[in-house]
Amino acid sequence: MKQDLDHLMAERGLDAAVVSGLTYGNPTLIYILNGAAVSGGIVVKKRGEQAAFIHSPIERDEAVASGLRLINRGKYNMSAILEEKGNMLDATVELYRRIFAELDVHGEVAFYGMSDQGRAYLLLRALEEALPDIHVCAEYEEGLFDVARATKDADEIAQVRQVARLTCEVVAETVEFLRRHPVREETLVNADGMPLTVGQVKQHIHRLLAERELEDPEGVIFAIGRDAGVPHSKGRADDPLRLGQTIVYDLYPRAPSGYFFDVTRTFCLGYAPPEVERAYQDVADCLDGVIGAVRVGVETKQLQRVACTILSGRGHATIAENPQTEEGYNHVISHGLGLAVHEEPNFADASSNHQTLQPGHLFTVEPGVYYPSRGYGVRLEDVVWLDETGQLHNLTPLPKQLVVDM
Amino acid sequence: MKQDLDHLMAERGLDAAVVSGLTYGNPTLIYILNGAAVSGGIVVKKRGEQAAFIHSPIERDEAVASGLRLINRGKYNMSAILEEKGNMLDATVELYRRIFAELDVHGEVAFYGMSDQGRAYLLLRALEEALPDIHVCAEYEEGLFDVARATKDADEIAQVRQVARLTCEVVAETVEFLRRHPVREETLVNADGMPLTVGQVKQHIHRLLAERELEDPEGVIFAIGRDAGVPHSKGRADDPLRLGQTIVYDLYPRAPSGYFFDVTRTFCLGYAPPEVERAYQDVADCLDGVIGAVRVGVETKQLQRVACTILSGRGHATIAENPQTEEGYNHVISHGLGLAVHEEPNFADASSNHQTLQPGHLFTVEPGVYYPSRGYGVRLEDVVWLDETGQLHNLTPLPKQLVVDM
Numbered sequence: 001m002k003q004d005l006d007h008l009m010a011e012r013g014l015d016a017a018v019v020s021g022l023t024y025g026n027p028t029l030i031y032i033l034n035g036a037a038v039s040g041g042i043v044v045k046k047r048g049e050q051a052a053f054i055h056s057p058i059e060r061d062e063a064v065a066s067g068l069r070l071i072n073r074g075k076y077n078m079s080a081i082l083e084e085k086g087n088m089l090d091a092t093v094e095l096y097r098r099i100f101a102e103l104d105v106h107g108e109v110a111f112y113g114m115s116d117q118g119r120a121y122l123l124l125r126a127l128e129e130a131l132p133d134i135h136v137c138a139e140y141e142e143g144l145f146d147v148a149r150a151t152k153d154a155d156e157i158a159q160v161r162q163v164a165r166l167t168c169e170v171v172a173e174t175v176e177f178l179r180r181h182p183v184r185e186e187t188l189v190n191a192d193g194m195p196l197t198v199g200q201v202k203q204h205i206h207r208l209l210a211e212r213e214l215e216d217p218e219g220v221i222f223a224i225g226r227d228a229g230v231p232h233s234k235g236r237a238d239d240p241l242r243l244g245q246t247i248v249y250d251l252y253p254r255a256p257s258g259y260f261f262d263v264t265r266t267f268c269l270g271y272a273p274p275e276v277e278r279a280y281q282d283v284a285d286c287l288d289g290v291i292g293a294v295r296v297g298v299e300t301k302q303l304q305r306v307a308c309t310i311l312s313g314r315g316h317a318t319i320a321e322n323p324q325t326e327e328g329y330n331h332v333i334s335h336g337l338g339l340a341v342h343e344e345p346n347f348a349d350a351s352s353n354h355q356t357l358q359p360g361h362l363f364t365v366e367p368g369v370y371y372p373s374r375g376y377g378v379r380l381e382d383v384v385w386l387d388e389t390g391q392l393h394n395l396t397p398l399p400k401q402l403v404v405d406m
Numbered sequence: 407m408k409q410d411l412d413h414l415m416a417e418r419g420l421d422a423a424v425v426s427g428l429t430y431g432n433p434t435l436i437y438i439l440n441g442a443a444v445s446g447g448i449v450v451k452k453r454g455e456q457a458a459f460i461h462s463p464i465e466r467d468e469a470v471a472s473g474l475r476l477i478n479r480g481k482y483n484m485s486a487i488l489e490e491k492g493n494m495l496d497a498t499v500e501l502y503r504r505i506f507a508e509l510d511v512h513g514e515v516a517f518y519g520m521s522d523q524g525r526a527y528l529l530l531r532a533l534e535e536a537l538p539d540i541h542v543c544a545e546y547e548e549g550l551f552d553v554a555r556a557t558k559d560a561d562e563i564a565q566v567r568q569v570a571r572l573t574c575e576v577v578a579e580t581v582e583f584l585r586r587h588p589v590r591e592e593t594l595v596n597a598d599g600m601p602l603t604v605g606q607v608k609q610h611i612h613r614l615l616a617e618r619e620l621e622d623p624e625g626v627i628f629a630i631g632r633d634a635g636v637p638h639s640k641g642r643a644d645d646p647l648r649l650g651q652t653i654v655y656d657l658y659p660r661a662p663s664g665y666f667f668d669v670t671r672t673f674c675l676g677y678a679p680p681e682v683e684r685a686y687q688d689v690a691d692c693l694d695g696v697i698g699a700v701r702v703g704v705e706t707k708q709l710q711r712v713a714c715t716i717l718s719g720r721g722h723a724t725i726a727e728n729p730q731t732e733e734g735y736n737h738v739i740s741h742g743l744g745l746a747v748h749e750e751p752n753f754a755d756a757s758s759n760h761q762t763l764q765p766g767h768l769f770t771v772e773p774g775v776y777y778p779s780r781g782y783g784v785r786l787e788d789v790v791w792l793d794e795t796g797q798l799h800n801l802t803p804l805p806k807q808l809v810v811d812m
Contacts, residue, residue: 024624025430028522037625059639061633077730080729087547112522114522116521117427117520117523119544119545121517122545123523123546139528141493143525211616213612232462324483330463348488350485
């Protein structure tokens with residue numbers, strides 16, 4: 001949680017943390033800026049002090065919403081620095097030198113936020129060389145903000161509940177939209193008498209999202225039949241909607257607050273083949289079993305093991321035995337969720353992964369089984385939260401039902 | 407242009423370029439992947455050879471759309487590498503070692519694509535240390551892909567024209583939406599008899615965008631009165647729509663192809679005060695004057711100088727005399743546009759900027775004058791393209807008119 005930042009900085013021996021870049025696609029910057037609607041900037045957080053936001057002069061109104069100490073970047077006169085230094089790398093180093101001098105930053109300074117990787121390498125190397133009072137630090141795993149962001153406080157959960165409710169509404173209304181279509185020769189048809197396609201359904205989903213001010217920056221999965229059997233297949237726009245085929249509908253939109261939700265339902269229109277019914281029951285049981293294993297202190301990798309054990313016990317191949325299997329269960333059971341659709345905690349069953357479930361963790365549980373060669377796949381996904389007392393809350397207000405009556 | 411990559415790599419002495427990361431917020435990766443709808447991956451482009459895409463096993467269907475040579479990442483068995491190495495940094499170095507060995511990559515290798523900056527620093531430093539056959543290169547300005555992406559070929563322009571048409575439709579329909587509202591005491595009122603607000607207009611804009619499959623990832627500017635006088639003020643949701651006040655409406659949505667458009671219109675509902683009329687004419691004349699100065703070979707900074715000269719001649723303060731002015735003209739005249747809403751070329755009037763306009767360049771021209779203390783601002787923005795023969799095309803099919811008759 002944000003309130004843990006000073007404590008987490010102390011654990012890491014950090015005197016200051018810098019978060020910078022454009023806000024677009026930069027969840028850590030959005031986080032430290034408390035969602036202020038600016039295009040970017042530099043935030044300097046010294047341990048034990050309020051963070052300072054060096055913002056663009058023309059975004060001074062939007063910067064106020066950050067609640068941070070504000071410094072107008074105009075005062076550094078970057079154009080004059082650039083004139084003096086003659087190139088942007090040296091000018092940026094000089095800008096940081098002046099910012100650090102003004103804020104009295106020295107010691108161990110870690111850098112976060114999205115940047116072009118080559119530029120980041122050059123800049124941090126140049127800062128390390130040019131600024132004798134600071135030591136450039138960085139973390140590859142479980143970084144300061146990864147850990148802080150992974151546990152959500154009540155304010156954040158209030159925002160997540162809001163996007164959860166709207167997201168589940170969209171899924172339910174999409175099903176109602178499908179049910180309004182007549183069926184001809186096992187295929188849904190639209191008003192022109194032509195087959196209703198996946199592309200048209202996605203257009204409708206985008207209208208439903210827009211009515212709720214939700215965005216779909218990463219692209220909804222609405223995949224039918226064989227495509228449902230490939231976990232990240234998005235679905236083909238010209239596929240018709242046919243009865244009796246599995247549809248994997250995985251929606252992960254973002255609210256204006258920046259928070260994502262993520263839910264998956266699988267259903268068949270009209271009827272489901274017996275094999276699919278069995279697979280669906282296996283996946284639903286696995287979801288319940290994994291949620292049953294969620295408890296503060298449990299190693300995250302245990303959830304992946306529980307999923308593999310349950311599905312393997314039902315006769316499905318899993319990546320526990322064969323990391324490259326394309327049939328059966330072949331992904332990770334869970335991921336953290338927040339200002340990014342995938343964030344910490346990490347649930348990989350790797351010996352290097354020692355993460356344990358903590359109060360505040362918000363994450364998906366999403367077992368699935370996939371049989372592209374047999375033309376189907378099933379995945380179900382709920383989102384759960386461990387509150388401050390360690391109590392589990394399922395934040396997914398949406399029933400599960402395999403067959404949609406037409 | 408993409409076809410220039412080998413030539414640009416040769417100019418830079420590069421043997422290979424690596425582009426990696428998540429696709430979300432990562433335009434260079436989207437570019438090299440030709441828009442394939444994957445969540446991320448690693449692309450390795452050797453000079454003179456087709457690029458190879460190391461993709462996630464569960465995204466094998468989507469990877470095909472890249473048109474690149476495909477390598478399923480599953481073959482490297484990252485879980486086993488992680489087990490062996492015990493941490494993700496060393497495991498990632500080992501993954502690159504294996505990829506480079508398989509593709510016979512050595513020599514000067516540059517890295518691109520968005521990453522957490524601290525992680526990028528650690529990874530590229532580790533690669534430089536661990537892999538004796540490669541030298542890690544990076545560029546801070548005018549990088550390989552910045553330059554390639556800045557010039558658009560006919561295929562890209564076809565996509566830009568598509569999003570241009572839809573974006574301009576949304577602006578025109580927003581104006582029609584405003585005109586449908588009755589006026590009471592100089593204020594637009596909605597069906598409930600309550601004042602129509604900026605927040606409600608933005609909701610309608612988002613519906614219009616969604617109907618056209620456009621996203622608004624960076625947040626539309628719809629700012630009235632004093633807020634219109636602050637260039638990047640997004641507008642306040644509860645501001646009512648009043649007659650006679652300037653509205654700056656700056657829309658920069660993204661199409662599913664990944665390409666952005668960017669257009670700004672300023673208007674007043676009902677009538678405009680004489681001072682605003684004069685400012686509007688100054689800005690419109692400036693736009694024409696700057697577009698008149700566009701020619702292949704001209705230094706980009708000349709456009710900024712032309713804008714400052716014209717507006718200064720009309721009595722407006724400009725950043726040419728006072729870099730920190732908050733009144734008058736206080737930003738850069740243009741920016742490149744494409745898979746990012748701001749990209750190369752760079753139009754800053756800095757002595758270190760030696761860029762010149764080239765065939766294929768696509769960019770905005772957006773003069774404005776801002777008077778927050780007097781409660782108004784005016785900006786107009788068109789997008790122009792220099793084709794392969796150097797001919798100028800204005801890609802903005804939208805008229806300009808200050809007063810909207812109510």
